Amino acid sequence: MTTPDSIIQVRNFTAAYGNVKVIDDISFDVYRGEVFVILGGSGCGKSTMLKHMIGLYEPAGGSIVIEGDDIVTAEGEARRAILRRFGVMYQLGALFGSMTLLQNVRLPLEEYTNIPEEAMNLVALTKLDLVGLKDFAGHMPAEISGGMQKRAAIARAMALDPKILFLDEPSAGLDPITSAELDTLIKRLARTLQITFVIVTHDLPSIYSIADRVIMLDKRVRKIVAVGRPADLRDNSEDPWVRQFFNREAEAAQAS
Amino acid sequence: MVISGALDVATTASIWPQATKFFSETDAKAVEVDADGISYLDGFGAGLLLDIQRRAIPRGIRLTVSGLKPDFQAMLEPFKPEGYATLPSTSKPDAPLVDSVGAAIKALIADLGAFAEFTGEISRALVYAAFHPRTIRWKDVYRTAVVAGADALPVIMLVGFLIGFVMAFQSAIPMRQFGADIFVPTLVGIAMLRELGPIMTAVGLAGRSGAAFAAEIGTMKVNEEVSALVTLGLQPVRFLIVPRIIAAVAMTPFLIVFANVAGLLGGLIVFMSLGYPAGMYFDQLEQSISLNDLLGGLIKGFAFGFVVAAVGCMRGLQTSTGASAVGRSTTSAVVTSIVLVAIGDGIFAIVYYYLGF
Numbered sequence A: 001m002t003t004p005d006s007i008i009q010v011r012n013f014t015a016a017y018g019n020v021k022v023i024d025d026i027s028f029d030v031y032r033g034e035v036f037v038i039l040g041g042s043g044c045g046k047s048t049m050l051k052h053m054i055g056l057y058e059p060a061g062g063s064i065v066i067e068g069d070d071i072v073t074a075e076g077e078a079r080r081a082i083l084r085r086f087g088v089m090y091q092l093g094a095l096f097g098s099m100t101l102l103q104n105v106r107l108p109l110e111e112y113t114n115i116p117e118e119a120m121n122l123v124a125l126t127k128l129d130l131v132g133l134k135d136f137a138g139h140m141p142a143e144i145s146g147g148m149q150k151r152a153a154i155a156r157a158m159a160l161d162p163k164i165l166f167l168d169e170p171s172a173g174l175d176p177i178t179s180a181e182l183d184t185l186i187k188r189l190a191r192t193l194q195i196t197f198v199i200v201t202h203d204l205p206s207i208y209s210i211a212d213r214v215i216m217l218d219k220r221v222r223k224i225v226a227v228g229r230p231a232d233l234r235d236n237s238e239d240p241w242v243r244q245f246f247n248r249e250a251e252a253a254q255a256s
Numbered sequence B: 001m002v003i004s005g006a007l008d009v010a011t012t013a014s015i016w017p018q019a020t021k022f023f024s025e026t027d028a029k030a031v032e033v034d035a036d037g038i039s040y041l042d043g044f045g046a047g048l049l050l051d052i053q054r055r056a057i058p059r060g061i062r063l064t065v066s067g068l069k070p071d072f073q074a075m076l077e078p079f080k081p082e083g084y085a086t087l088p089s090t091s092k093p094d095a096p097l098v099d100s101v102g103a104a105i106k107a108l109i110a111d112l113g114a115f116a117e118f119t120g121e122i123s124r125a126l127v128y129a130a131f132h133p134r135t136i137r138w139k140d141v142y143r144t145a146v147v148a149g150a151d152a153l154p155v156i157m158l159v160g161f162l163i164g165f166v167m168a169f170q171s172a173i174p175m176r177q178f179g180a181d182i183f184v185p186t187l188v189g190i191a192m193l194r195e196l197g198p199i200m201t202a203v204g205l206a207g208r209s210g211a212a213f214a215a216e217i218g219t220m221k222v223n224e225e226v227s228a229l230v231t232l233g234l235q236p237v238r239f240l241i242v243p244r245i246i247a248a249v250a251m252t253p254f255l256i257v258f259a260n261v262a263g264l265l266g267g268l269i270v271f272m273s274l275g276y277p278a279g280m281y282f283d284q285l286e287q288s289i290s291l292n293d294l295l296g297g298l299i300k301g302f303a304f305g306f307v308v309a310a311v312g313c314m315r316g317l318q319t320s321t322g323a324s325a326v327g328r329s330t331t332s333a334v335v336t337s338i339v340l341v342a343i344g345d346g347i348f349a350i351v352y353y354y355l356g357f
């Protein structure tokens, strides 16, 4: 499975809360430059998977290798180096409420770089420019809309030029049009900056529009039940449940 | 000018100051940047090139960048150097001292105005509640009273005890030199009953309950729960504030009495350690303090309790959006109510003096 350039390798991964297993021994790869979507029904462990991949939790077993280094075992400086390779947009944005957007984006720059003060402002401003929020640099997070907060959160996640961006439910709480705009932004960033995206979502229109590949987790077996391109899964999957998952939304989309 | 190599975080950090210095000092009319040797470019490198471009504009320097690889060119594409003429600054410039003093005074006056208005609103709600006692949410009153009153007892009594004890101890030493240490009970009694009991209770109430009111109501405001109340047709003042005010005002006199008792007890211990019998302490108290001293303190206490609770609720309702706003409201609830209690205490001192209280 190494023909395409693999940037993240998850191997024999098991996640558990206490002694309740949520994900049981799964393996998959994320390829460089692709938009990779983790999906599945509510409570199947998507957020759990994501939180382990960004190193917030320690898995009950297995390894998660990001660009050659295992985030599970890395410590200290080595761990900091891995953390620098990716940015994360949390489900609710998680912008710091007491700082302006510019200060939010600047914060990682202050922590990790030693470029001149003014240059930090400039770089931070370019990130806001990329997500179309340059004119809102001086606003507080509470003063902008939910969709804008998500975009600002993406700008902050991109502050250090990560190669990988993790997004937790980018379209949650957004109307279809705003959500489509966000999809366009994601596609543009993936194309122009060659960023690899790992996205948790169950918004099917968005999956069809952005995903190169998806994996689908299932709560009952605690495993991956499908891997592939979304359109292929919809049309060709052997698992009736998977086909149903993809088609239900297709029907709903047609109905609306 | 030749820029070459890999432009990433590490390398730009060292080149950046040189580049900006060059552009602020040069008087060349045209600068050609040879970018042919750039082998890698990320957001930081793009930022550097953008910075060079934007610096050239106001100085009238004609800038040409040659040899930049198409891939890197594409990374620069989204940014228009003209749009970056001035960067928003991240820190606010410090206002001159006179201005900030002026602003502070203005804010204080505006605050007093807002508080007066708010007091009016609460009074109306309280009068209404007095005539319609069934509309009061007694469960909330009870719950708040337990937290603001009963739960506050240990700390209030401890502080009261220590104040009485320390006051007696500190005054006993100099008074003894004049053979006046027999008046220690008088000093402790009057000071506790008239001033320290009520004040200390008010400060304690501000720190415990006033802050809690501001935080609770502030959080509800931030979560739009207050808006939800309004749209459900429930007035926040009646629903959230009246119960808290009733509870706080009702509890304050009790707290003051307990603080007084604890303070007098502290004084008693010091007095006895000076070698006097306990009976003498009470004789002295009986001769020097009257019911008026106690009542004066309690009346003050009602007012202080009202001020502290009202300010806490007002700050809660004034909370703007965001989590840090709740913190600000809480702090300012405590500060404002302590200031108002101090001012109020001064007014009471004058009024009591003229009433011969």
Ligand SMILES: Nc1ncnc2c1ncn2[C@@H]1O[C@H](COP(=O)(O)OP(=O)(O)OP(=O)(O)O)[C@@H](O)[C@H]1O
Binding pocket: A017, A022, A040, A041, A042, A043, A044, A045, A046, A047, A048, A049
């Ligand atoms: N902190 C936790 N402690 C214990 N159990 C948890 C915890 N977080 C999640 N779980 C459990 O793990 C399972 C997976 O949760 P997770 O949040 O990963 O689901 P999800 O796929 O993200 O669902 P949704 O689409 O609803 O967000 C659920 O059964 C949940 O009850």
Ligand SMILES: [Mg+2]
Binding pocket: A046, A047, A048
């Ligand atoms: Mg989730």
